Amino acid sequence: MKLALFDDARLGVVSADDTTLVDVTDALPWPHDPDPLTAGWWRALCRDFAAVAPRLREAAAAGTPRPVAGVTLRAPVLGPSKVIAAASNYGAHVAEMHGVQERTLGRVEAWMMEFDVFLKAPSSIVGPGAAIVLPPDVVAAGHEVHHESELVVVIGAGGKDIPVEQAMDAVLGFTAGLDITVRSAADRSRRKSYDTFSPLGPWLVTADEIGDGSDLDIRLACGGELRQEVNTGDLLTPVPQIVSYASQVMTLLPGDVLFTGAPPGVGPIAAGEKLEMTISRIGSMTVAVH
Numbered sequence: 001m002k003l004a005l006f007d008d009a010r011l012g013v014v015s016a017d018d019t020t021l022v023d024v025t026d027a028l029p030w031p032h033d034p035d036p037l038t039a040g041w042w043r044a045l046c047r048d049f050a051a052v053a054p055r056l057r058e059a060a061a062a063g064t065p066r067p068v069a070g071v072t073l074r075a076p077v078l079g080p081s082k083v084i085a086a087a088s089n090y091g092a093h094v095a096e097m098h099g100v101q102e103r104t105l106g107r108v109e110a111w112m113m114e115f116d117v118f119l120k121a122p123s124s125i126v127g128p129g130a131a132i133v134l135p136p137d138v139v140a141a142g143h144e145v146h147h148e149s150e151l152v153v154v155i156g157a158g159g160k161d162i163p164v165e166q167a168m169d170a171v172l173g174f175t176a177g178l179d180i181t182v183r184s185a186a187d188r189s190r191r192k193s194y195d196t197f198s199p200l201g202p203w204l205v206t207a208d209e210i211g212d213g214s215d216l217d218i219r220l221a222c223g224g225e226l227r228q229e230v231n232t233g234d235l236l237t238p239v240p241q242i243v244s245y246a247s248q249v250m251t252l253l254p255g256d257v258l259f260t261g262a263p264p265g266v267g268p269i270a271a272g273e274k275l276e277m278t279i280s281r282i283g284s285m286t287v288a289v290h
Helices: 038-060 090-106 136-140 166-170 239-249
Strands: 002-006 009-014 018-024 084-088 116-120 145-146 151-157 170-176 181-183 198-206 217-222 224-233 257-259 273-278 283-288
Touching: 090 198, 116 239, 145 273, 151 217, 151 239, 151 273, 166 170, 166 181, 166 239, 170 273, 170 283, 198 257, 239 257
Parallel strands: 084 257
Antiparallel strands: 002 009, 002 198, 009 018, 084 116, 145 181, 151 170, 151 257, 170 198, 217 224, 217 273, 273 283
């Protein structure tokens, strides 16, 4: 099922051809609260999706489709307790980062070439129609700001110390995300947590349609120029292992967000450009840079 959040945080089920959606908000068993800070219905949906899914399918089949082009798509998450990101998870990206760090830092930080997880600020999340805003202080300092197009996991039931073989039971689904990054000597979480630095969209596709996310094509173009192209089969640490590993560090709560790692081809972005990102079987979004 493709789930979209749109307009005033309404819940929609998107058609197979991505052109229409049906508002199924009234089919939810909880009161609808559009405030992302208090929208417990969304976290309840993430936790209890299997139980709620039949009534959502019924509402989608009986409802009136609306053109996707006629609504404002929001980020397909609300108020996650945390945004987790995986580092150094494609071999070719690890290789290219030696040159990137030599150019931007004047040295290579060996510890940053090892797989691990870190946190980004949830306040960095924006929807597919929002713009990435380059921080004036970063631009004035001459630091490069890079795009990183990634497969993103949305946690369902979650849990602590989740075994790898049960990891997908803890996942609601997947969306596409841009992990925008300042290349500087600052802490990794700081460099990736500016407002607007985590565009997500266009919607969420549940894991029952995609499986474990191990065979999806990611493409990113900037101004029509192809910058990144990879298959998630190249992930050094696949999704179930990332989920399990992260849960050994912190309890994964319903609605949490997990970026799975940057593919090769990262590069600088500038005001006036547009980033066009697509993940097969999920969808596409175009994000402007301001």
